[in-house]
Amino acid sequence: MAEPTAEQIREEKLYREMGLTDDEYARIVDRLGRLPNFVETGLFSVLWSEHCSYKSSKVHLRRFPTEGPQVLQGPGENAGVVDIGDGIGIAFKMESHNHPSAVEPYQGAATGVGGILRDIFTMGARPIAFLNSLRFGPLDDPHTRYLFANVVAGIGGYGNCVGIPDVGGEAVFDPSYRYNPLVNAMCVGVVRADRIVRGRAAGPGNPVFIVGNRTGRDGIHGATFASAEDPHAKERSAVQVGDPFMGKLLMEACLELMATGAVVGVQDMGAAGLTSSSAEMASRAGGGIELYLDDVPVREAGMTPYEIMLSESQERMLVVLEQGREQVAFDIFAKWGLQVANIGRVTDDGLLRLWFQGQVVAEVPVAALVDEAPVYERPLAPPATPLGAGVALPAEDQLDLAAGLLRLLAHPSVADKRWIYRQYDTSVRASTYVGPGGDAAVVLVPGTARAVALVTDGNGRYTALNPRRGGAIAVAEAARNLACTGAKPLAITDCLNFGNPEKPEVMWQFAEAVAGMSEACRVLDTPVVSGNVSFYNESHGQDIFPTPIVGAVGVVEDLRHVTPNAFQHAGSAIVLLGAPDTALDGSLFWQLAAGRPAGDAPRLHLDAERALCDLLLQLIRRGLIRAAHDVSEGGFAVALAEMCIGQGIGAAVSLGRSGAESPLARAGWLFSEAQGRVIVEMAPADVAAVIAAAEAAGVPAQAVGTTGGAWLEIGDVSGAWLRLPVAQLADVYRRALPDWMGEVQA
Amino acid sequence: MRWAVIVFPGSNCDDDAVAAITRATGDEVVKVWHQERDLRPYDAIVLPGGFSYGDYLRCGAIARFSPVMAAVRAEAEAGKLVLGICNGFQILTEAGLLPGALVRNHHLQFRCEMAELVVENDRSPFTSLYRRGERVRIPIAHGEGRYIADEAVLDELARAGRIAFTYAADVNGSARRIAGVLNERGNVLGLMPHPERAVAAWMGSEDGLRMFAAIHRAVEEGVHVG
Amino acid sequence: MATWKAQVRVWLKPSVFDPQGRAVEQALHSLGYTGVGEVRIGKYMELRLEAASEAEAAAQVRAMCDAVLVNPVMETYAFSLEPWAKDARAEASA
Amino acid sequence: MATWKAQVRVWLKPSVFDPQGRAVEQALHSLGYTGVGEVRIGKYMELRLEAASEAEAAAQVRAMCDAVLVNPVMETYAFSLEPWAKDARAEASA
Numbered sequence A: 001m002a003e004p005t006a007e008q009i010r011e012e013k014l015y016r017e018m019g020l021t022d023d024e025y026a027r028i029v030d031r032l033g034r035l036p037n038f039v040e041t042g043l044f045s046v047l048w049s050e051h052c053s054y055k056s057s058k059v060h061l062r063r064f065p066t067e068g069p070q071v072l073q074g075p076g077e078n079a080g081v082v083d084i085g086d087g088i089g090i091a092f093k094m095e096s097h098n099h100p101s102a103v104e105p106y107q108g109a110a111t112g113v114g115g116i117l118r119d120i121f122t123m124g125a126r127p128i129a130f131l132n133s134l135r136f137g138p139l140d141d142p143h144t145r146y147l148f149a150n151v152v153a154g155i156g157g158y159g160n161c162v163g164i165p166d167v168g169g170e171a172v173f174d175p176s177y178r179y180n181p182l183v184n185a186m187c188v189g190v191v192r193a194d195r196i197v198r199g200r201a202a203g204p205g206n207p208v209f210i211v212g213n214r215t216g217r218d219g220i221h222g223a224t225f226a227s228a229e230d231p232h233a234k235e236r237s238a239v240q241v242g243d244p245f246m247g248k249l250l251m252e253a254c255l256e257l258m259a260t261g262a263v264v265g266v267q268d269m270g271a272a273g274l275t276s277s278s279a280e281m282a283s284r285a286g287g288g289i290e291l292y293l294d295d296v297p298v299r300e301a302g303m304t305p306y307e308i309m310l311s312e313s314q315e316r317m318l319v320v321l322e323q324g325r326e327q328v329a330f331d332i333f334a335k336w337g338l339q340v341a342n343i344g345r346v347t348d349d350g351l352l353r354l355w356f357q358g359q360v361v362a363e364v365p366v367a368a369l370v371d372e373a374p375v376y377e378r379p380l381a382p383p384a385t386p387l388g389a390g391v392a393l394p395a396e397d398q399l400d401l402a403a404g405l406l407r408l409l410a411h412p413s414v415a416d417k418r419w420i421y422r423q424y425d426t427s428v429r430a431s432t433y434v435g436p437g438g439d440a441a442v443v444l445v446p447g448t449a450r451a452v453a454l455v456t457d458g459n460g461r462y463t464a465l466n467p468r469r470g471g472a473i474a475v476a477e478a479a480r481n482l483a484c485t486g487a488k489p490l491a492i493t494d495c496l497n498f499g500n501p502e503k504p505e506v507m508w509q510f511a512e513a514v515a516g517m518s519e520a521c522r523v524l525d526t527p528v529v530s531g532n533v534s535f536y537n538e539s540h541g542q543d544i545f546p547t548p549i550v551g552a553v554g555v556v557e558d559l560r561h562v563t564p565n566a567f568q569h570a571g572s573a574i575v576l577l578g579a580p581d582t583a584l585d586g587s588l589f590w591q592l593a594a595g596r597p598a599g600d601a602p603r604l605h606l607d608a609e610r611a612l613c614d615l616l617l618q619l620i621r622r623g624l625i626r627a628a629h630d631v632s633e634g635g636f637a638v639a640l641a642e643m644c645i646g647q648g649i650g651a652a653v654s655l656g657r658s659g660a661e662s663p664l665a666r667a668g669w670l671f672s673e674a675q676g677r678v679i680v681e682m683a684p685a686d687v688a689a690v691i692a693a694a695e696a697a698g699v700p701a702q703a704v705g706t707t708g709g710a711w712l713e714i715g716d717v718s719g720a721w722l723r724l725p726v727a728q729l730a731d732v733y734r735r736a737l738p739d740w741m742g743e744v745q746a
Numbered sequence B: 001m002r003w004a005v006i007v008f009p010g011s012n013c014d015d016d017a018v019a020a021i022t023r024a025t026g027d028e029v030v031k032v033w034h035q036e037r038d039l040r041p042y043d044a045i046v047l048p049g050g051f052s053y054g055d056y057l058r059c060g061a062i063a064r065f066s067p068v069m070a071a072v073r074a075e076a077e078a079g080k081l082v083l084g085i086c087n088g089f090q091i092l093t094e095a096g097l098l099p100g101a102l103v104r105n106h107h108l109q110f111r112c113e114m115a116e117l118v119v120e121n122d123r124s125p126f127t128s129l130y131r132r133g134e135r136v137r138i139p140i141a142h143g144e145g146r147y148i149a150d151e152a153v154l155d156e157l158a159r160a161g162r163i164a165f166t167y168a169a170d171v172n173g174s175a176r177r178i179a180g181v182l183n184e185r186g187n188v189l190g191l192m193p194h195p196e197r198a199v200a201a202w203m204g205s206e207d208g209l210r211m212f213a214a215i216h217r218a219v220e221e222g223v224h225v226g
Numbered sequence C, D: 001m002a003t004w005k006a007q008v009r010v011w012l013k014p015s016v017f018d019p020q021g022r023a024v025e026q027a028l029h030s031l032g033y034t035g036v037g038e039v040r041i042g043k044y045m046e047l048r049l050e051a052a053s054e055a056e057a058a059a060q061v062r063a064m065c066d067a068v069l070v071n072p073v074m075e076t077y078a079f080s081l082e083p084w085a086k087d088a089r090a091e092a093s094a
Ligand SMILES: Nc1ncnc2c1ncn2[C@@H]1O[C@H](COP(=O)(O)OP(=O)(O)O)[C@@H](O)[C@H]1O
Pocket: A051, A052, A061, A064, A074, A075, A076, A077, A078, A079, A080, A093, A095, A119, A270, A271, A494, A495, A496, A528, A529, A530, A531, A532, A533
């Protein structure tokens, strides 16, 4: 089958099938001053795809604050790097693998983990932790259970094998994700600040190598199809079998090699494989690159230049070495049993040039491919009526507060996630100080007495109700969770999961969410150092909730500051920090009652949020706090219940003169998801000091009860509103996921 | 004394083992690449956890052909102490240095959590610092840790005191809840749980320290096994 | 109604890379089986089912493969049928 | 020398509990395939090898199974041989 000629591509508009618009094609012709041939059209089609070029999102992403004294490497490299002191950098990034996971959940999730792993170690960083953020439909659907079980198994299957602990994440279940689950994986690594490796093809004459798996016909046009709305097209995108063993070998070999200093630049081959890795490396160095495609080790005979360039075969790296020091690399790769081939060299002519069978089969300016990719200011439009407007509040006579609490605790989004994370190796590397289950994970950092705290957060329901505030809440909640564990928030990465950007409403959600996140990042001093955008998350005509996920990193300067999130002692005092609130806007409680997201997003005041985080850290460093847990999904009552369940310690809580007489008003106190609130446990003798410090910081604080006993009781001066045995709370909370997933009893 | 921790392609608990041994004993510990053929310079040998060769065919099935395994066999035959942890245990069974096999957990999931073990034999050089019947807490992290063997083999293991540890609760469907077994001579121990992940209070348990300390003591005191 | 034994083989489509197969191939080479190639590793499933005719049994197996046993995104399958012998399971100890 | 295709089936000995088989059986039952039973899941391996005769090829396959591919403590196997067809891999796309 002969490849179409340049003329045919134009005449028959074949570029359209490759994902280019008429306009884009015209721009290419204009830029080149001639018609692109088939291979060249392919290069443009993948590099100008949404997935690689961020053409719809770029104008908005520019709003993110990306700088700060703590930033060692901001967006633009394989991962961002933040300074935690002692000359140590933490490299981290998050990436989505939603579409592959929807059609092959195990392998889709596994290869997602593999991809983000490579992004981290290519920075010269030793990976130390994974996190993952998941969204599925309701578990009463067998297909959802199949997806959920296999995604979790796939994440574990890859992460466990490469020996990097999975220390945290999220899992949320909502009808909006029924046909389009979200699988976002984050990886975190440690690198000496003066040893960061960048993805640059610098130094004309330096040789270029491909290392790892051979190149096959996998996932050609995966990047293009990931940007398609048609689910069948998505299916064609690159479902591959994860190869964690190869991933582990590549990681060890690359880290060993980078430690020698013989490496100029490294980049993994993710979406659009050799095309994006070579072009992006050349672009970053401001030079050119030429590749000899006959020398690329292939898995199948007869592969064409087009196929070789667009293949998305997993577990491959592009490495640029210092000329003359190649033997160092050969020895290391041989030791690890890895195939390495010299497939090109760095040039200074600014061109990407491809040789095949003695001929130049493509020659295009790197700048045209990468830097001059189209940038779209797509139309934005808010919906005619906000999603949550006009939804009736729960009827007074249907409000059983105790039943309401139990229902929330049993909801898979709230319930105990042990079913998930016990399938992950959480303790390999023997450095997991706080694993999954804490407000944030805490991982020891080799080479320093410090630790990092890690968390992912995001709430699609809030973002659907109010995209700007929802975006801001994702950042605020992440920072708050870090502060609760005793860490100072430093920086974030993100994964922005949205629908079809060609729809003005989706684009509006996106722009608003990014604006909200940006504001929050400024106030909380957590710049964005890396991230990823996943559009076209819709199937069967159903949009997902717009779901920005934030991955945040904080530093724990002294391990004595690490603070648990469950009550530690009976007889402690309980204090609520932050302004009380009773609005049910955006709460899971109201959604469950109404059958749909209701009201506005929960309240958020960014300045109050910042004051709260600072206060919390101050109190923790002064040794005043025994446990801290933030009020989030499910509200105050759920947060209290979770603090009781941890160690089986009850609590008696009185909200004083709450003034709440109706069940609805009381439900507001119990289940409001207003932001900026943290429940803290302390010795009774320390209450005065805590309240005084809070007052000085301008943070409302209220002593609300004491720990102890076997019951959780919540009420006010007028008496108890609800009273439940902690054992019952724990049972409901712990059994939800295993029950849904039909735990195999042998 | 000097320890060897063998590194196979895909081992991933090698550094953890080195750190735990150092912490427990202060001894010299050397990571030994699987291509080495001589283990004579070492007084004790540890096969760490991980996924050697991805565990792609069967756990440990390919690693057992590594050049170093001939040396492991030779040193085991010479009476040296050999400890296989998790994947190391699987390799030792595949190599025939320990009886039985490790297959997929009965619940089909990978399982990582703290496990309570019962010390069944406190007279081996690996377990001499525990008391028989004592319950120790050591984490597990495996998907294929279900120990199986023919009934006759199981009876013989039980009779000869070669079951070193059992799980207090059924975590993976292992025959007779076996968590770790000894070879006939008592100088090779394989166990699925990870003692190197139970060596500090913040890890949730320090019970693993005594296993490394016991090995140290046995070697330093020149306890000759067999 | 008759009882049938189905033997189903499931393997990765040829275009999908098979890391297991590659690892095993390399192991075989390093053990001296150098003439071996194209190693692919898949699943083998055996099951008993009831059906009036072989055609009906085949239809059932195909339906089960399409519904659960195989993911057509990356796998493909083939199967054979034979009447269930009393000691069919005994093959397993052959 | 001729080229052969070996198809090897490996499965757990009947005495060894096969949780995967049971899980698949339960999944099939819950989908309404209630007549299905005795589900066992094993491995299917396919490979290409060189040998002068079928007997020699069989000897080679047996040797590889006994040495590497199969662990006799838990598994048992059977295999078939046929001449390697040029497009043998193509079966996979059937
Ligand atoms: N939402 C975002 N926020 C900040 N940076 C982003 C975002 N999306 C992408 N980036 C940055 O753009 C670059 C390209 O991202 P991506 O295409 O996901 O990387 P890769 O090429 O490894 O797939 C990265 O440096 C990434 O950090």
